[in-house]
Every structure is written in C-alpha cells, then in structure tokens.
Amino acid sequence: MSRLVVVSNRVSVPKGRGAAGAQGGLAVALGSALRESRGVWFGWSGEETDHFTGDMNMQRNDGVTTATIDLEPQDVEEYYNGYANRTLWPLFHSRIDLAEYKTDFGRGYERVNERFAETLFPLTEVDDLIWVHDYHLFPLGERLRRRGAKNRIGFFLHIPWPPRNLFVSLPYHERLVRTVLEYDLIGFQDEESLENFELYCQKELGLEIGEDHCLDYEGRHVCLRAFPIGIDFDEFMEGGKSKQAKEAERRIRESSRGRSVIIGVDRLDYSKGLPERFDAVGRFFDTYPERVTKTLYVQIAPPSRQDVVSYQRIRETLEQKAGQINGAQSEVDLVPIRYVNRGYARRELFGFYRASRIGLVTPLRDGMNLVAKEYVAAQDPEDPGVLVLSQFAGAASQLPSALIVNPHSEESICEALVQAQDMPLEERKQRWSELMESVRANDVEFWRKSFVEALVGDAAQPKG
Numbered sequence: 001m002s003r004l005v006v007v008s009n010r011v012s013v014p015k016g017r018g019a020a021g022a023q024g025g026l027a028v029a030l031g032s033a034l035r036e037s038r039g040v041w042f043g044w045s046g047e048e049t050d051h052f053t054g055d056m057n058m059q060r061n062d063g064v065t066t067a068t069i070d071l072e073p074q075d076v077e078e079y080y081n082g083y084a085n086r087t088l089w090p091l092f093h094s095r096i097d098l099a100e101y102k103t104d105f106g107r108g109y110e111r112v113n114e115r116f117a118e119t120l121f122p123l124t125e126v127d128d129l130i131w132v133h134d135y136h137l138f139p140l141g142e143r144l145r146r147r148g149a150k151n152r153i154g155f156f157l158h159i160p161w162p163p164r165n166l167f168v169s170l171p172y173h174e175r176l177v178r179t180v181l182e183y184d185l186i187g188f189q190d191e192e193s194l195e196n197f198e199l200y201c202q203k204e205l206g207l208e209i210g211e212d213h214c215l216d217y218e219g220r221h222v223c224l225r226a227f228p229i230g231i232d233f234d235e236f237m238e239g240g241k242s243k244q245a246k247e248a249e250r251r252i253r254e255s256s257r258g259r260s261v262i263i264g265v266d267r268l269d270y271s272k273g274l275p276e277r278f279d280a281v282g283r284f285f286d287t288y289p290e291r292v293t294k295t296l297y298v299q300i301a302p303p304s305r306q307d308v309v310s311y312q313r314i315r316e317t318l319e320q321k322a323g324q325i326n327g328a329q330s331e332v333d334l335v336p337i338r339y340v341n342r343g344y345a346r347r348e349l350f351g352f353y354r355a356s357r358i359g360l361v362t363p364l365r366d367g368m369n370l371v372a373k374e375y376v377a378a379q380d381p382e383d384p385g386v387l388v389l390s391q392f393a394g395a396a397s398q399l400p401s402a403l404i405v406n407p408h409s410e411e412s413i414c415e416a417l418v419q420a421q422d423m424p425l426e427e428r429k430q431r432w433s434e435l436m437e438s439v440r441a442n443d444v445e446f447w448r449k450s451f452v453e454a455l456v457g458d459a460a461q462p463k464g
C-alpha cells in the first residue's frame, strides 16, 4: 500500500472516529486513510510569520502526521484573501461581477504554491500517492513535477468548474489549465463541472478527449472524472444518538411550540443564495398570512472570510432583510425568523435538522452542498421532513427526490414551501427513503476510496 500524502490549504488535525465533533467531515474521512497508509497531511497552519523560512511544524495525532507551514502576511493577503477568495471563488461560482483580477494576487498565488512545493517535495517519497485539494492549489502539481516528482498526483476540486465563456475572463486562464493538466487524475463534484472543463480543453486548447474521459497531454495520460463527495455517514449517525443531538432537537421542538420549522444552515457566503432565500421567505409570509403563526424559519449562518469586503456586505444585507421581515410579521409573542450568526457542532446540527419539517438549501451555485445530505440523514424515518434543494447545487443531480427549486425565483421557493408543508406522510416517506439511499451509498468513504482507487488504478495503464 502506497503512503498517502494529502495537501490542502488548511490542515485540520484528525482526532479519530467518535471524537466530539468540531472537525470537518473531510478530516474524519481522510484521517482513516492517512492512518492506514501512515500518511501525511500537509498545508498552511493558518498562522503568519514575518519571514517565510520553510520550517515545518510536524505533529503526530492519533496515528496521523500533519506538517504545516506559516505564511507571511503578504502571502495571506495575496494568495488566500486575494487570488483564492477574491478571484477564483467568485469566478468559479459564476459571480464575475465580484471577481477581482489583480496582478499582485496572481503573483502571490504563484509564490505560495511554489512555497508549498519547495517544502513538500523533500518530504515525499517516490511511490507516495499525492492528493491535492481545491482551488487554492491548482499549480502545485506542476510545481512538484518541475522539481522532479514522478509520483501519481491527483487533484480534487470541491467547488464547481465554471462554464467556458465565464472562465475565459480570467487573465492567463490557459496557463492555469495547463498546470491543472499536470495531474494524473482530476476529480470534479459532478458531470456539469467535468463537461465544462472538457469543453474548455477541446475548444480553447484543441485537445482530444477520449470517451473514457482521458487524454494524452505532453507525453502523459491524464484522466478526468466526477467523484461526488458525501458526508461521513456512520460518524454523523453515531453523533445523532448523542446527548448533544437530543438536547438540540428538544430546544427547537419546545421553543417552536408546534410551528412547522424551516431550517437553513450555511456558511455566510454570497454563493449560498441567502438574500434571495430571505426574500422568498418574506414573500411566503406576505402571500400566505395564515401560515405566519404556523411557521418558524431558523437560519444558522456563521460569518466566514471576514477580511473580504463582499462578505462584510452580505452580512449587512441579511441583517437588514431579517429585521425587515420580522418587523413586518412579528407579534408581541411571535417572531417568524430566527437568524443566528454562529456555528454549531455537527451533533447539534443533527438535532436541529431532525426537529425541522423543511430543510431549505438554495445556493445559487455550490460544488456539492453537504448540508442537504446531512438534513436527509438526520430525519426520523417514521415522520421525515422535506428537503427543498436548489437546482444549482451539485447535490441536486444526486438527490432528485427532493423538491428541486430555482433559487433565483421567489415563486419557485414559495411554491415548494407550501408543497412541503402540505405534503402527506406517505409521500414524505417515499421521497425520503429514495434520498436516504443515495446519501448512505455515496458517503465520504465511498468518495475517498473511488478517488484513491482511480488514482492508483490508472497507474496500470500505459503512459502516453
């Protein structure tokens, strides 16, 4: 078994299965694979240093080695806040109106990827499998190759790959894609992203791609595939049995006093469609005044990326909208929207989801969206709630039994809310069991195994 080397922007220290859960699902999923292969997880510590030295902080926790580096303030500004979060994130979520194309950002991005390569390369061994994650690190594979890495190197993109006509607005787009083609395996969340990438390669670079989604590029065999990510199903379900989960469920049930609860759980990010969702809920209350006293909308949205102006703006917008709707609809003893700016442990989320009749997930663009899958997994099989899901989340193609909506359309969301509130038990059970089957089968372990097997498996094929 080859050793697995995982690289991502940030490293979260895996604590092992069953550990109380502030850690991400990815940490749990990759943690077991890293443990089994005595692997290493490499990335930025999240800390800053005056002068980059390339010194690594190596730690071993529960059988997993993590290696992290500190970055200079200018790196963080240009690479992380800049190119990653102000250029690529908006562009890849089809928000070119928010994408900033600044030369300094591009330079910082290249510099940090070089720093990653410079420190990581001496750590690697010839037969390590290297798995690079996400848009922060597109050029890393190429940087490692330049230093002589002959390893199998895979890349997985957690966010959507944008349509070609938007992507070409990125200065030096061709250079970026050519660096991506240095990986042996490139994974996307869904078929649409895969198609967008393929179309770009065919039309802009004149490359031929086989029916097996592989191509020969500069003497190497490169494969492209969709690997839809899932939740850590077993861990999530185990957490659902905890005291924390039960207590969280009780809090919502008791305080909602029989009202039908709609829940939204999102990072505070413009890609998640929150202002549009608030408007749709406002319209729902305006259109169906008799439902106001029977409904409670709980939106949990912890702030993220606070250093970026567009994130500060969206926060203000939402505070305003929540205030307006509550101002118009509240009674002295009733407030229809609870808008909460903090995160909760996954176990508590389980309880919140379970107490809610409707899971409202309406991103304008989303690579996958794991909240949709968590909502399904948390339901009571005897009395399950209804998932209302945006057609623009990667999860939509995996969860067609949800009520699929257009997140830009207030009517579409409103109608789905009415349909969900009025849905008979039999239909709810039928839809839920179809959704649950997909969530269970396509869990994060399946995702990880499929990717790693494809990365190893393709090695058996003759090159170029």
Ligand code: ADQ
Residues within 6 Å of the ligand: 025, 158, 159, 229, 265, 266, 267, 300, 301, 302, 342, 343, 344, 345, 346, 349, 366, 367, 368, 369, 370, 371, 372, 374
């Ligand atoms: P995110 O944009 O962060 O991830 P998402 O998949 O919805 O989006 O959430 C990831 C995790 O964060 C979920 O497990 C969820 O429980 C947790 N989370 C979200 N809001 C929370 C809150 N308010 N409190 C506590 N926890 C919260 C990116 C891509 C997604 C893709 C994932 C994984 O943007 O499309 O699904 O990576 O690949």
